[in-house]
Amino acid sequence: MSKIHVTTTINNEPVEFLCDGSQTILDVLRDTLGLTGSKEGCGSGDCGACTIMVDGRMICGCLMLGAEAEGKRVETIEGMAQGDHLHPLQQKFIELAALQCGICTPGFLVASKALLERNPKPSEHELRYWLAGNLCRCTGYDKIIQAVMEVAADLRK
Amino acid sequence: MGEHRYKWIGTRPNRPDGADKVTGRARFGADFNMPGQLVGKVLRSPHAHAIIKSIDVSKAAALPGVKAIVTSKDFPEQPNQIVSAGEMLVNLRDITRNVMAREKALYDGHAVAAVAATTEAIAKEALGLIKVDYQVLPHVIDVEAAMKDDAPILHDHIRTEGVEPKPTKPSNIAKRIAFAKGDIEAGFKKAELVVERTFHTAPVHQGYIEPHAVLASAAEDGQVQVWCTTQGQFTVRGFCSRLLNLETSHIRVTPSEIGGGFGGKTVVYLEPVAIRLSQKTGKPVKMVMSREEVFRASGPTSGGMVKVRLGATRDGRLVAADCTAALQAGAFPGSPVGQGCMCSFACYDVDHIRVIGYDVVSNRPKVAAYRAPGAPILAWGVESAMDILAQELGIDPIDLRLKNAAKKGTKTHYGPTFNTIGFEECLQAAKNSDHWKSPLKPGFARGIAAGFWFNIGGDSSAAAHVGEDGTVTIISGNPDIGGSRASLAMMAAEELGIDYTKVRPIVADTSSIGFNFLTGGSRVTFATGLAVVEAARDVVRELKKRAAKIWEVEPDAVVWENGEAKPASTNVGQQEPLSLAKLAAMAGKTGGPINGHGQLNAQGAGPGFGVHIVDLKVDRDTGIVVVDRFTAVQDVGTAVHPSYVEGQLQGGAVQGIGWAVNEEYIYSAKGKLENPGFLDYRMPVASDLPRIETILVEVANPMHPYGVRGVGEVPIVPPMAAIGNAVARATGVRMLDLPMSPPRLSAAMDAARPKMAAE
Amino acid sequence: MPRVILTPSFADLYAGGKVEHEVPGLTIRHLIRHLDERYPGIGQHLSHGVAVAIDGEIYQNALLEEVGVHSEVCFMPAIEGG
Structure with a gap:
């Protein structure tokens, strides 16, 4: 079976790759391009550990084919920090201990950033529902919610 | 304890591995790769209880790209006895059968065979070509049903322990255990109200988000390297050593960052299989469970x-x-x-x-x-x-x-x-x-x-290495599952009297630090913390000796306070305090590198x-x-x-x-x-x-x-x-x-x- | 003399059901040795997979730990954790 040639943009860099028709964008990111920051927790879109942005839309990387990235703009956790400056969400997650094992953290950060870009003043209720597609088994979500709410308030200042 | 005032303990500094974990840089179990690696996949039983009459792998083995297939025949038989492996007491007969089913498949999802192939697609195709001839047996899931006299028996050799006279018939009740205090019937005679109910709990899973994952590389000279997600790299080493008849020093296990465990990553599933496949192929083998495999085949808890x-x-x-x-x-x-x-x-x-x-x-x-x-x-x-x-x-x-x-x-x-x-x-x-x-x-x-x-407490080792600029590396051997690097570094900083940011904790592989029992039972901050405190105190003893040499006094004449050596009294004479950084810079002139070690079996958790x-x-x-x-x-x-x-x-x-x-x-x-x-x-x-x-x-x-x-x-x-x-x-x-x-x-x-x- | 307490399960298996025992000895090893003389076979059982509580503090893998003249020493199943 011949491979598909895909031209796309990942974290603002032009990227070309070859993939099988059955490979997900998550497989491509992790196995072909070495971007292992997006995690595979379930492979069925239930855990959110592979959350990425495609053309400004939040998706689970395990549910999109690599070939579908043609001509699209893909953003992953690896593109969130700017140079040696962490994004305020990344910084706050560390300061408030909003992670324990850290496997779900990339997904939560990408999803939280997407929310704040869309809704700079979410209520806690809205935030909890926005993040309901991201599973965390360590923290009970408390410190994650607290961190995002604080960053939202900081960014509004 | 309330009267103590600590500089670091009780504060909330940023964790040392924070930046790695919020940027995607941290490497978890499935994030390790080697050139030329093969993909390993496990064939699992579709039956809850079945005799494995035969396994025919010929068609699968003939598939281009398939490099090796293992079944229980590739793992040595083990005695039915409880032995220590990586400080866990285990029945090796049972563990080897859980890793790879032998006479019978005992649950839906039980591993029956495994394949190593050049791609995942080929490995999956090969699984479909393995022909297993099962004789399906009646099964039992529920605990009370399994205790009944006419329940399907899982193991013919089990006789209920702790019952007198010793039973002669096999049973699913492996053990009866009793605890008592006082006289229960006399107690109830005094009762004015008695409440009696029977409760049940459903079996549940730990639910860690990261599936089990391993990369194993076995060399021709018998040396084995393993990278895996685990709560205890030394436990993995111990189990693999026992199950594959390898010496512990020939297995080097490097723990990845761990994406949750909660007890579920204290045992081995894939690791011995990946090593065996690597031994048979001479190539590194990577195996990652799917979520379905995690649920069907890895450690849930009891109902x-x-x-x-x-x-x-x-x-x-x-x-x-x-x-x-x-x-x-x-x-x-x-x-x-x-x-x-x-x-x-x-x-x-x-x-x-x-x-x-x-x-x-x-x-x-x-x-x-x-x-x-x-x-x-x-x-x-x-x-x-x-x-x-x-x-x-x-x-x-x-x-x-x-x-x-x-x-x-x-x-x-x-x-x-x-x-x-x-x-x-x-x-x-x-x-x-x-x-x-x-x-x-x-x-x-x-x-x-x-x-x-x-x-619990248990065995822990830690080392403290002083760098030439006076910063300190703390080396221990427990995967950091929820911030333990931070708590260990804080205790070291407290002991040494230096800034928390001057202490860098790392989690070492099994060849780079002494034995550590696994991360579990909430032991790390307690037990490995004690080892770190001991290693830091070992460093302080050495630092006092070095200061004593410089001042030409006895080590007893030196005290360590706030990160500095000071004269214990005015009898020693007027001396400028020597900071850790100053002593580190002079280490070569005063006796060589300054390192400390702590090793103990922590008791009294x-x-x-x-x-x-x-x-x-x-x-x-x-x-x-x-x-x-x-x-x-x-x-x-x-x-x-x-x-x-x-x-x-x-x-x-x-x-x-x-x-x-x-x-x-x-x-x-x-x-x-x-x-x-x-x-x-x-x-x-x-x-x-x-x-x-x-x-x-x-x-x-x-x-x-x-x-x-x-x-x-x-x-x-x-x-x-x-x-x-x-x-x-x-x-x-x-x-x-x-x-x-x-x-x-x-x-x-x-x-x-x-x-x-x-x- | 230290007071040794067995679980009923250990006691039934080896000590005719007797749970409490006065045993001479300065360390856990001494106590196990004396108990094994009284109840042959129990020593092997108490040396592996067993936790010991000396005056309320739990020790795993104990052997050389000291016990006091009035110590309460309990042998019980070893404890693992999550």
Whole structure:
């Protein structure tokens, strides 16, 4: 079976790759391009550990084919920090201990950033529902919610 | 302890591995790769119980790209005896059969064969070409069904241990265990009120988000390297050494960052298989479980039956407590029933106690530890029964517990007499909490429950290496599952008197640091913390010697204060203090590099107690439980890094909420797991929950220089009963079985309705 | 003399059901040796997979730990954790 040639943009860099028709964008990111920051927790879109942005839309990387990235703009956790400056969400997650094992953290950060870009003043209720597609088994979500709410308030200042 | 003022302990610095984990840079189990690696995949039994008559791999082996296939024949037979492997006591006969089924497949998902191929697609295709001839046998899942005389027998060699006379017939009951204090029948004679109920819990999974993953590379000279996600790299080494007849020094295990474990990553599944495939092919082999495989084949915890009988006087004094528990062990003996039984009534000071436990095999995956193994199952029964007692006596549930609370000097039913513990303090803190004092919202009800866990210590090694600029590397051997790098670095900084940022902790592989027992039982901050303290003190001893050489005095004439060597008294003469940085810069001239070591078997891990309060309402139509407020109170010893201590309480409580209201393994009539995915195995998500408030009660552990107690286990013990007790008060329906899921709860409320109307 | 307490399960298997025992000795090893003389076979059982509580503090893998003249020493199943 011949491979598909895909031209796309990942974290603002032009990227070309070859993939099988059955490979997900998550497989491509992790196995072909070495971007292992997006995690595979379930492979069925239930855990959110592979959350990425495609053309400004939040998706689970395990549910999109690599070939579908043609001509699209893909953003992953690896593109969130700017140079040696962490994004305020990344910084706050560390300061408030909003992670324990850290496997779900990339997904939560990408999803939280997407929310704040869309809704700079979410209520806690809205935030909890926005993040309901991201599973965390360590923290009970408390410190994650607290961190995002604080960053939202900081960014509004 | 309160009078001590620490510089670092009790503060909340950023964790050393924070930046790696928020940028995606941290490497977890599935993030390791080697050039030329093969992909390994496991063929799993579709039957709950079946004889494996033959396995034909010829077609699969002929598929281009397939490099090796292993079955049980590729693993040496092991004796039926309990031996130590990586400091865990294990039955090697059972472990090798759990890694790869031998005579029989014992559960849906049991590994039967494995393939290594050049691509994942080829490996999967090859699995489909392996022909296994099964003879399907009757199976049994439920614990009480498995105990019946006519139940299908899993193992012909098992005779129930702990029963006299020794049974002659095989049984699924592997062991009977008993604990007692006083005279149970005499105790019940004094009772003015007796509560007796039988409770059940459903089997649940630890639910870590990261599936098991391993990369193994075996060289032609017998040296093996392994990178894997595990709670204990030394345990992996120990198990693989035993199962594959390799010397421990020939296996080097590097732990990846670990994406959750909760006890589920204390054993091996893929590691011996990947090593064997690598040995047969001469190439690195990478294996990663799918989520479905995690659910079907890795360590869930037991489902159980708990029968509780409590006797009390009218004024609320417990006079007798009796309990019988049976826990699923899964396919091989070894449920946590013994520990559960020991925890059962540990919260209470009762003169007459009897606890009997049964370890029962059934056609489920072999259970693995899950946070305070066994204790939550027993607590569901005992703490629910305590609430029934409080209701029947008309006593406040906290007051009932205070009246009977274990304290220093209380003799437990499992033997020891408690030293300094903090249960009463926790109950008082709960009683004084804003939550308990706040009025309930209309339509809501409040429940409380308590919980206990021993905590453990064990073997730990640590090293402290001083760099030439006076910064310090702390090397230990426990995977950091929830911020332990931070707590270890804080203790080192406190001992050395230097800034926390000058201490860099790393987690080393099995060849780079001495033995460390695994990350589990909430032992790392306590036990490995002690080893780090010892290593830091070793460095300080050396630093004092170096300063003494420079000043030409005896080492005794030097003291170490605030990160500097100073003269012990004016007799030594006027000397400028020597900082760690100055001494490090002169190390070569004063005797060479400055390093410290600590190695010990940490004893006296202080037990922990918790009290949880929950406000909730139940939707009458759907049976959905809406948790509105939750507070976890716990005796945490000294909270080294309070944020991560709070995190343990919050995370454990939420796992308990899931166990209470949703999570369960659902099996088909044929014994096949029907919900092996996160969509149908419903763990709590952010929108299910309120804030989880925490109250840290600091009762220092006298056996640790900083008063540390383990904190991670206790918080999963009380939530189920706290929720059940609130549900009973909200609906008038006492749920005896977990989970209190919407269909079960609405059915129970429907069943109670006509009766309520009739009354 | 130290007071040794066995679980009923150990006691039934080896000590005719007797749970409490006065045993001379200065270390856990001494106590195990004396108990094994009284109840042959129990020593092997108490040396592996067993935790010991000396005056309320739990020790795993104990052998050389000292016990006091009035110590309470309990043998019980070893404890693992999550």
